[in-house]
Each structure stands twice: as C-alpha cells, then as structure tokens.
Amino acid sequence: MNALVTGVLGSAHLALIAVLLPAAATKARDPRRFASDIAGYRLLPTRLTTPAALLLIAAELAASALLTLPATRRTGALLAGLLFAAFLTAMATVSYRGLRTPCGCFGGSDAVGPRTLLRTGLLLALAAAATAGGAAPFTAAQLLYAPLLLAAALLPPLLVRPAPPPPPGPRPGDRFTVADPAQPRPRPTLYALVSPGCGLCSAMLPAFAAASARLDVVLVSAAHPDDVHAYLDDHDIHLPHLTDPHVFDANAIPWPPYAVLTGPGATVLAAGGTSSPEQLALLLDQAPAPH
Incomplete structure (x- = not known):
C-alpha cells in the first residue's frame, strides 16, 4: 500500500504540468482576452488587469518549469497550489456576489459557477498531492498514475451543470439604452x-x-x-x-x-x-x- 501511495503522489507533478502548461500557453496567445476575463471578476482596478494577467501567465509557466526538476518540484507544487487557491478564492467571491463572468481558466467561455469551483478545488488537491510527493524518483508506473490523477481532477466537474453564461450584451435589433440627449442620431x-x-x-x-x-x-x-x-x-x-x-x-x-x-x-x-x-x-x- 505504501508503495502505491508513494507512486501516486510521485506522479502528481506530471498531471499538474499537463494542466498548467496548456493553460498558460492558451492565455499567452491572447493575454488581452485573459485580462478581460480578470476584469470581469471586479476584484482589481481595471488598470491592473493586464499586469495581473501577465503575472499569472508567468507564474503558471514558472510552476510548470519548476515541477519538471526533482530538486525544485516541491517549490513548483507549492506555487501551483497558491495559484489554485487564489483562483478558488476569486471564484468564490464572484459566486457570493452573484456575478456572471467567464472564469478565464483554460481560454474557454465557462462561466464561474459550481463546475469551475469543483474543478479548481480538485486541482488544488492535486497540487497538495504533488507537494507531498516531493522529489520522488521517476518510475514507469508514474506514466500510468498521472493520467488517472488528471482524469480524477477534470472529469467529475463535467457531471456538474455549468453556470449560466455571462450577460450577452445587446443583440442586433435591440434598442440601445443610454442617456444620450442627441438620440436618435441620423447616422450610424x-x-x-x-x-x-x-x-x-x-x-x-x-x-x-x-x-x-x-x-x-x-x-x-x-x-x-x-x-x-x-x-x-x-x-x-x-x-x-x-x-x-x-x-x-x-x-x-x-x-x-x-x-x-x-x-x-x-x-x-x-x-x-x-x-x-x-x-x-x-x-x-x-x-x-x-x-
């Protein structure tokens, strides 16, 4: 049993890398969009959303790099845990305030809600497992355990109903409501x-x-x-x-x-x-x- 637990914990860093690296790469391709997602949380002054986006992308890339080396693996796992804890706290405040906004998690359009909260909580647990695994030596069994851990973190949230999408904004054909004394305007x-x-x-x-x-x-x-x-x-x-x-x-x-x-x-x-x-x-x- 101890060997099994050690093997599972020792493979958690591989599962974390498989989460963090694609997530960071997706956000890095369009940091403006990620900054817009951060703005939707309404936790930071808007002037800080772009620096925050770049900082989070850099932190995810740094955690991925640290996780690859046994000597720095625990540091990388701790950094990943801090990131997931921060994401989870931010999502909890959004849910508490009744806001509807994209989570900005993987470059998708999932709105913050029970599904994203559960997924982030499971990823936080995965980071804790990687921290406990520390600098465990590589074994072939890790290539089996890592996909199972990844599935355990990402599949259960899919069984939870997603949150309603964010407000769509005005649609073609609607009337735009604004305090404009010049309305209606003759030109587009x-x-x-x-x-x-x-x-x-x-x-x-x-x-x-x-x-x-x-x-x-x-x-x-x-x-x-x-x-x-x-x-x-x-x-x-x-x-x-x-x-x-x-x-x-x-x-x-x-x-x-x-x-x-x-x-x-x-x-x-x-x-x-x-x-x-x-x-x-x-x-x-x-x-x-x-x-």
Missing part, C-alpha cells in the same frame, strides 16, 4: 464604452478616435463626469462623450472596453467586446455603407 453611431484607469480602454482610445473618420463615435462611461474629462484630456482624445451610471446594467454589458454600433432609432446593428483593434474592425464591418 458607435458607442464606445470605456472606463478611466482601464488599461485596455486606454489602449483602444486611438482606434475609437480613428473610427470617427468613418462614422459618429460617442464615448460612454459610467464614471463621474469630472473623472472622464480628466481621463480623456490625459490621453489627448477629443470625441463626443457622455456619462451614464446605468449603461452597463441597462444593456446587460459585462465590462469595458465594449462597443455598440447603432442605426436609426438607436437600433443595435452590432455589439461586442473591443479589447483589440481587430475586434473593433470586425464590428465596424457591419456598419452600413455611407450613401
């Missing part, structure tokens, strides 16, 4: 939702400004008007803007940066997150051609 209008201090929003301001050569662009924020004025002045952006503290809840929009393209009568033509110029370009492609 892009409402760009931003927030002072949001790193992704700041990066997108030049793209929103460039879009104003093609159609009307109005910046919208839920922040205090004085904060918005100072924010735009700091970035030398001169676009029409308005503040509406209810714009996100009224339109089921999760977080900025987000854009809503409207036509006559404030009818939504297209809408979606715009955390990159490429996403904005795809959305603008749905604007009617000028007459």
Whole structure:
C-alpha cells in the first residue's frame, strides 16, 4: 500500500504540468482576452488587469518549469497550489456576489459557477498531492498514475451543470439604452464604452478616435463626469462623450472596453467586446455603407 501511495503522489507533478502548461500557453496567445476575463471578476482596478494577467501567465509557466526538476518540484507544487487557491478564492467571491463572468481558466467561455469551483478545488488537491510527493524518483508506473490523477481532477466537474453564461450584451435589433440627449442620431453611431484607469480602454482610445473618420463615435462611461474629462484630456482624445451610471446594467454589458454600433432609432446593428483593434474592425464591418 505504501508503495502505491508513494507512486501516486510521485506522479502528481506530471498531471499538474499537463494542466498548467496548456493553460498558460492558451492565455499567452491572447493575454488581452485573459485580462478581460480578470476584469470581469471586479476584484482589481481595471488598470491592473493586464499586469495581473501577465503575472499569472508567468507564474503558471514558472510552476510548470519548476515541477519538471526533482530538486525544485516541491517549490513548483507549492506555487501551483497558491495559484489554485487564489483562483478558488476569486471564484468564490464572484459566486457570493452573484456575478456572471467567464472564469478565464483554460481560454474557454465557462462561466464561474459550481463546475469551475469543483474543478479548481480538485486541482488544488492535486497540487497538495504533488507537494507531498516531493522529489520522488521517476518510475514507469508514474506514466500510468498521472493520467488517472488528471482524469480524477477534470472529469467529475463535467457531471456538474455549468453556470449560466455571462450577460450577452445587446443583440442586433435591440434598442440601445443610454442617456444620450442627441438620440436618435441620423447616422450610424458607435458607442464606445470605456472606463478611466482601464488599461485596455486606454489602449483602444486611438482606434475609437480613428473610427470617427468613418462614422459618429460617442464615448460612454459610467464614471463621474469630472473623472472622464480628466481621463480623456490625459490621453489627448477629443470625441463626443457622455456619462451614464446605468449603461452597463441597462444593456446587460459585462465590462469595458465594449462597443455598440447603432442605426436609426438607436437600433443595435452590432455589439461586442473591443479589447483589440481587430475586434473593433470586425464590428465596424457591419456598419452600413455611407450613401
């Protein structure tokens, strides 16, 4: 029995690597999206979401590297355990506050809920097993035990009903609700939702400004008007803007940066997150051609 337990614990680091390395690689391919997922947790100031995303990706890669060497395996397992504990705590706060947001776990769209909580808890237990296994020498049996441990961590959550998806935001044909005294606007209008201090929003301001050569662009924020004025002045952006503290809840929009393209009568033509110029370009492609 002791040999079996030792073999199982000694193989846990292989299962952890199989989780952490693909997860980090997926996030590294699109760190902006991962930063947007972190913003959805509403735990950090938006200006810190991009640094936090890069730090977490680096930590997952570091844990994977440390787990490969017997001399540093326990350190890697402890780092992995800290990561999973932090993820689990953040998800628990989201569930407690009744928020609906993507978990950002593996680059997918799973919303935070019972399934993601169970999966993260099992991965935390896997990290604890790897810590207990320490620098166990390699044996051929580990190649059998590691897939079984991986299955034990990832398969049971699939039996749990997933959480409802995050708010979809306005859909084509809906009416966009915003405190705009100029509505209805005669031309297609892009409402760009931003927030002072949001790193992704700041990066997108030049793209929103460039879009104003093609159609009307109005910046919208839920922040205090004085904060918005100072924010735009700091970035030398001169676009029409308005503040509406209810714009996100009224339109089921999760977080900025987000854009809503409207036509006559404030009818939504297209809408979606715009955390990159490429996403904005795809959305603008749905604007009617000028007459």
